[in-house]
Amino acid sequence: MFYPVTLDVLQQIFSKFGTVMKIITFTKNNQFQALLQYNDPTNAQQAKVALDGQNIYNACCTLRIDYSKLVNLNVKYNNDKSRDYTRPELPAGDGQPALDHTMVAALGKDSTSLLGKIPGALSPLSAAAAAAAAAGRVALSGHSGASGVLLVSNLNEEVRILLHWVYGDVQRVKILFNKKDSALIQMADMNQAQLAMSHLNGQKMYSKIIRVTMSKHQTVQLPRDGLDDQGLTKDFTNSPLHRFKKPGSKNFQNIFPPSATLHLSNIPQDITEEDLRVLFSNSGGTVKGFKFFQDHKMALIQMTTIEEAIQCLIDLHNYNTGNNHHLKVSFSKSTI
Numbered sequence: 001m002f003y004p005v006t007l008d009v010l011q012q013i014f015s016k017f018g019t020v021m022k023i024i025t026f027t028k029n030n031q032f033q034a035l036l037q038y039n040d041p042t043n044a045q046q047a048k049v050a051l052d053g054q055n056i057y058n059a060c061c062t063l064r065i066d067y068s069k070l071v072n073l074n075v076k077y078n079n080d081k082s083r084d085y086t087r088p089e090l091p092a093g094d095g096q097p098a099l100d101h102t103m104v105a106a107l108g109k110d111s112t113s114l115l116g117k118i119p120g121a122l123s124p125l126s127a128a129a130a131a132a133a134a135a136g137r138v139a140l141s142g143h144s145g146a147s148g149v150l151l152v153s154n155l156n157e158e159v160r161i162l163l164h165w166v167y168g169d170v171q172r173v174k175i176l177f178n179k180k181d182s183a184l185i186q187m188a189d190m191n192q193a194q195l196a197m198s199h200l201n202g203q204k205m206y207s208k209i210i211r212v213t214m215s216k217h218q219t220v221q222l223p224r225d226g227l228d229d230q231g232l233t234k235d236f237t238n239s240p241l242h243r244f245k246k247p248g249s250k251n252f253q254n255i256f257p258p259s260a261t262l263h264l265s266n267i268p269q270d271i272t273e274e275d276l277r278v279l280f281s282n283s284g285g286t287v288k289g290f291k292f293f294q295d296h297k298m299a300l301i302q303m304t305t306i307e308e309a310i311q312c313l314i315d316l317h318n319y320n321t322g323n324n325h326h327l328k329v330s331f332s333k334s335t336i
Helices: 007-017 041-051 101-109 111-115 126-134 157-167 190-200 250-254 273-281 306-316
Strands: 020-028 031-038 055-057 060-062 082-084 149-153 170-176 179-187 211-214 233-235 261-265 287-292 299-303 328-331
Touching: 007 020, 007 031, 007 041, 007 082, 031 041, 149 157, 149 190, 157 170, 157 179, 157 190, 157 306, 179 190, 190 211, 261 306, 273 287, 273 299, 273 306, 299 306, 306 328
Parallel strands: none
Antiparallel strands: 020 031, 020 082, 055 060, 149 179, 149 211, 170 179, 170 233, 261 299, 261 328, 287 299
């Protein structure tokens, strides 16, 4: 952990999905872990779907979420390692001062007071909240309906495609006149923009590090009638490639950071493992592993590097495998 992940940070993020009753934190196998109990299993399910694989801070502290075998957490002390929010009267134990309950409540109300103090932290609630908001479950305060414009540098056409197919619906792109490797990219809303920034800023592509930041511009203006801007501005509002038009679409649940393992779906029955290995190898990478799911309509394919996987996704998502079958490719959080 580059930045502290405290009980208050966890409570702040997870309480967006329901009432958090108890949290216990501990270190196991040199990894910081936590057990967190909701008052309702449905809340736990929603939180797992929306937050698993998301970063608490920009590009670090990635959440890995599984269900616990425990049915109930037994919290003995309210201190900086464990907390029972239903029993503020519990002793601190271990000689550690208990946080005043009114102070905890006050901290919880100010969504920027905890994460906002830390350099690189996304305000108001990091990529995790952005993902949840994108899934249509949480409205980020002050951002509802606002369109998000990104400034992307070290850009090429592939980065726009990546943004478009994986992290949201690109509305407009404007290549900067004086700096052709930079562009303003307008996403459908602020949540998609934050999500794209958290997953793509700092990624390597064609030996260049992509830089993605929020722009101060609210929209990307189209050129005035009769003005020739040399084709630097493009409008994709009516693009058939938009995948996230429906609020709460299940596509939002399958958004993960770039990884070496790709998830393939919509595979025709007559396509073999060998066919797919050849197809992905021809995209300039080396296939390290392959696994079909039971019905053979889906598979996982692992490339040697994340950079190779990014290139394969750009080349082969929507690839026509015959009879108008289009292969769907996305990043996976699984490994083979």
